Amino acid sequence: xxxxxxxxxxxxxxxxxxxxxxxxxxxxxxxxxxxxxxxxxxxxxxxxxxxxxxxxxxxxxxxxxxxxxxxxxxxxxxxxxxxxxxxxxxxxxxxxxxxxxxxxxxxxxxxxxxxxxxxxxxxxxxxxxxxxxxxxxxxxxx
Numbered sequence: 080x081x082x083x084x085x086x087x088x089x090x091x092x093x094x095x096x097x098x099x100x101x102x103x104x105x106x107x108x109x110x111x112x113x114x115x116x117x118x119x120x121x122x123x124x125x126x127x128x129x130x131x132x133x134x135x136x137x138x139x140x141x142x143x144x145x146x147x148x149x150x151x152x153x154x155x156x157x158x159x160x161x162x163x164x165x166x167x168x169x170x171x172x173x174x175x176x177x178x179x180x181x182x183x184x185x186x187x188x189x190x191x192x193x194x195x196x197x198x199x200x201x202x203x204x205x206x207x208x209x210x211x212x213x214x215x216x217x218x219x220x221x
Contacts, residue, residue: 087114094119094183095139105142115147117210120175121184125153129166151175151210154189160201173208174198181214188212 093116095105108116118139120126126135132150139148152158152166154176163174179188189195202209 085112088112089114090116092117092119094121097122101138102142105139105146109143109145114145115149117149117172118151120151120153121177121182123184125155125184125187126151127153127155127157128162129169129171132166132171133169149173151208153177153187154195154198155187156194158195158198160197163198163201163205163207167205167207171207173210174202175210175212177212178214182212185212 088111090108090113093108093113095101095108095118118135120132122135124131126132129152132152136148136150139146149172150170151173152162152171152175154174158174176192177185177188179185179190181188192199199209
């Protein structure tokens with residue numbers, strides 16, 4: 080056997096960005112054989128609430144209507160348990176944690192998880208995924 084043929088693929092960590100880069104990259108998702116993808120929220124501004132996630136998803140679907148885009152929110156201090164419930168009802172699948180200053184558009188990232196325990200509890204209740212960027216939370220004193 081010389082080849083393996085997959086009828087479709089999933090990309091569970093995709094950055095589609097904004098503007099002309101988004102316009103160029105997003106149609107290539109389907110062309111590359113991917114039919115479902117999990118979209119990272121570290122844009123400028125970050126995708127930090129339900130309305131932003133729904134609006135961004137609409138932009139992506141207009142560019143690649145055959146792709147299923149699974150949306151995520153950027154973990155931030157304004158994210159509340161009520162917003163998590165609202166996001167879950169709108170189809171948002173998870174929340175991504177970015178430690179402050181460690182990667183693209185992470186200037187507003189977290190420094191401690193302590194304040195997010197109520198958000199995490201709401202996520203658990205709603206069946207949402209917590210996605211962790213690979214570094215520990217930043218600490219300006221260290």
